Amino acid sequence: MPHEPLIAVFVDFENLALGVRDMGSDAFRVELVLKRLLQKGRIVFKRAYCDWSNYRGTVREFHSHGIEMVDIPRGKVSGKNSADIHMVVDAMDLCYSKQHIDFFALLSGDSDFSPLVSKLKENEKRVIGCGVKSSTSDLLIANCDEFIYYDDLVVAAKKRPPMxxxxxxxxxxxxxxxxxxxxxxxxxxxxxxxxxxxxxxxxxxxxxxxxxxxxxxxxxxxxxxxxxx
Incomplete structure (x- = not known):
């Protein structure tokens, strides 16, 4: 039996939600991304970061997929960067403490995560990015080992006949x-x-x-x- 790659998933949800809104699509469908990642390996860690008070309708869906949700209330000073910092710290902690993980999947289009990608690759981890085409940094795309466009997953799902x-x-x-x-x-x-x-x-x-x-x-x-x- 071939080695089964192990994947950790980190979700910058607000970045994705805003990108999906701008592309004129319905709510972000995390199951499409998870299914694509499962084609690559076994997902052993799933965590999403956001001020969930602004996205209450998403909470139940993420729970149903076993995603741990970290609530980062938006403060007057911290703003969005607080969620980014939490995500970076947790990703690096997992990188050092769980060396058996092969892939890190970063669901975001934010260029601020490019240094994280570089650091993960320095530690011999492969990085898969995922984001909306129109709102994803070219720098982030170029830095990842592979990048999945959420838009393409939506198009493919619409073409697929229902079971x-x-x-x-x-x-x-x-x-x-x-x-x-x-x-x-x-x-x-x-x-x-x-x-x-x-x-x-x-x-x-x-x-x-x-x-x-x-x-x-x-x-x-x-x-x-x-x-x-």
Whole structure:
């Protein structure tokens, strides 16, 4: 079984919320970002920073995804930088204390995090950035090992046909299996050559932990892969 990269996620929520508002989209959909990150590894740490009194509607959704929310009330003097400082301090503390973490995902478009990215890379961590195209610093993008544009995730989600609800027959389940496997393979093939079946299975377990080959009507995972090859 290949090594499963471990990912820590840090969210500068106000930066994202303002960016999403400016792009004329609905509320920020954190599940789209988490799903993309799960295609890369196992998420072992999730923390978001904001003055949550301004975004009460988001609290329940973040709780449902197991994200720890750090409340940073906006003061007359501290302003937004207080959240940034907390996030930087926590990220560096995790970098030094949890050396098994491979990736740091920074969800923000703020150029103020560029020094943090550099410091994490000095400590042999890979950094994935994520932000809205129109409100993300070019400096931050260039400094990250990889950058995910939130806009692209939204567009891809709109193109994806909705999964059928319960009551599926065997053919429906096998069609669903094919769609999910192809989605995973396409997300991995740019990063892995060759792409092993064990890695595809590992990724599928992260994305859909309650499902397995038996659910889709196959005896083994290899049989399921062969059916869509």
């Amino acid at each position: 059928k609800k319960k009551g599926k027959d065997t053919s429906d389940k096998k069609q669903e299996a094919a769609e999910r496997l192809l989605e995973i393979v396409r997300s991995l093939e740019g990063d892995y050559d060759p792409l092993w079946g064990s890695l595809v299975k590992q990724t599928m377990r992260r994305l859909y932990p309650g499902l397995n080959e038996t659910y889709y009507g196959y005896r083994t995972f290899a049989e399921m892969l062969e059916s869509v090859a």
